[in-house]
Amino acid sequence: MTHPLLDPNRRAALQALGLPAAFVRRSLLSEAEVAALLPRLPGERPGGSQQLQARPATPAAQRTEQATPHPSAQEKTDGRAHGAEHAERAAPPSSASAPTVAMRPPVAPVRAPLASPARLQQIATLDQAELAAFTHDCRACKLGGLRHQAVFGVGHPQAQVMVVGEAPGAEEDRQGEPFVGAAGKLLDNMLRAVGLSRSGDDPARTVFIANVIKCRPPGNRNPEADEIAQCEPILERQITLVRPRLLLALGRFAAQQLTGSTEPIGRLRQRLFHHQGIPVVVSYHPAYLLRTPLDKAKAWADLCFAQDQLALALQTGGTAA
Ligand code: SF4
DSSP: OOOGGGOHHHHHHHHHTTOOGGGSOGGGSOHHHHHHHSOOOTTOOTTOOGGGOOOOOOOHHHHHHHOOOOOOHHHHHHHHGGGGTTHHHHSOOSOTTSOOOOOOOOOOOSOOOOOOHHHHHHHHTOOHHHHHHHHHHOOSSGGGGTOSSOOOOEEOTTOSEEEEESOOOHHHHHHTOSSOHHHHHHHHHHHHHTTOBSSOSOTTTBOEEEESSSSOOGGGOOOOHHHHHHHHHHHHHHHHHHOOSEEEEESHHHHHHHHOOOSOHHHHTTSOEEETTEEEEEEOOHHHHHHOGGGHHHHHHHHHHHHHHHHHHHHHTSOOO
């Protein structure tokens, strides 16, 4: 029987991600299936390359141990450039093969003075609908007076997977939904490749998507420390209410918020963190991937890692490490 990952829809999604079919997880395939997927040189027989043999299946826990926390020099450079992850929202790259790294001001500290106790206390009592209404009325930071609308989030209110991004861009500000436009389409394709979607009735297959801050920073600049600090209780309450079994942090700001680390993405990805007792996996922001398509393969590896961690969390009850 053909492996489900060879399903034409999934292969189409992988192609939309810019990933060849060979990025299907080989550990889940038979040797014949791997050989059938791999490109061949003219005259080469299927499965003729020693390099292209299927690997024996590896337990998920073992893969976790084998994750490489030491990035290459290129990854370290990527991490420094992550302040520019969203630069393309303002100025899309002219060439995917020659990405340019926009110079951005230094990133705000991850931890800034917290919101007032009264604000924290109020937010902690709100349910989903009340929190959404509270967010749409919020003026706790200067972004509240600059937005068209706050972007609360979208998806299943009890989703098993919660995706956290950075901040709304111009299109999100107009539509009131996170991750729309080109980056949103890429995220949808990435999710579809692992059987997930932003809309649906099944909490196991429908994610919830939110951002670290809910209102658009003008000019698509980086969120500032006071904005993150004021908005943090809203995200924390969202996480508490959704209570996902896995958090997927996309981009530096989400990664910093959910891991508490200031290390670059290249050092955080393929490692497991916990936030509110929930497993956290870090990967690149889709907007960054649009500018740096070569890193899509790493993002795919991160999605596979996330799937493994979700499976472990579901097996063990998703308890904190
Ligand atoms: S960014 Fe967050 S804290 Fe600032 S006004 Fe919008 S919802 Fe309120």
